[in-house]
Amino acid sequence: MTRRTGRTGADTRCPSCRAPILRQLVEVLAVTADLTPLTPAEQDKARGPNRLIWCLLQRPHSPPRLRWITAWHPPNCPHPHVADHQCTGPTRQAPLF
Numbered sequence: 351m352t353r354r355t356g357r358t359g360a361d362t363r364c365p366s367c368r369a370p371i372l373r374q375l376v377e378v379l380a381v382t383a384d385l386t387p388l389t390p391a392e393q394d395k396a397r398g399p400n401r402l403i404w405c406l407l408q409r410p411h412s413p414p415r416l417r418w419i420t421a422w423h424p425p426n427c428p429h430p431h432v433a434d435h436q437c438t439g440p441t442r443q444a445p446l447f
Contacts, residue, residue: 366439372406372432374416381416387430393419396433406430 364371370385383404388396393403404416407429419431 364435364437364439366437368439369435369437371435372414372416376404376416376418382435383416383432384435385432388433393431393433401434401436404432404434406432 362371362373363369364382371382372385373380373382375381381402381404383406385406387406388403397403403419405419405423405427407415407417416432
């Protein structure tokens with residue numbers, strides 16, 4: 351079951367691995383991010399050329415919003431940090447025709 355969170359995206363689960371994810375349009379990127387918070391060491395390990403780390407802004411009366419962590423991101427940020435989702439479930443094969 352998908353719960354809509356306004357215009358910013360939807361809290362849902364990955365259809366293959368069932369991990370909790372957040373889908374959101376950020377600037378020009380369609381982002382699918384895990385909702386599991388990462389420690390700084392886990393962020394360094396997860397970060398890669400095709401995997402970004404996101405700041406998950408959670409405010410009392412607003413839906414959660416993803417913000418890309420760039421060089422100017424404060425080191426003492428109080429919000430959880432999450433990574434792009436990399437599915438660990440079974441891969442789906444495309445139909446033959």
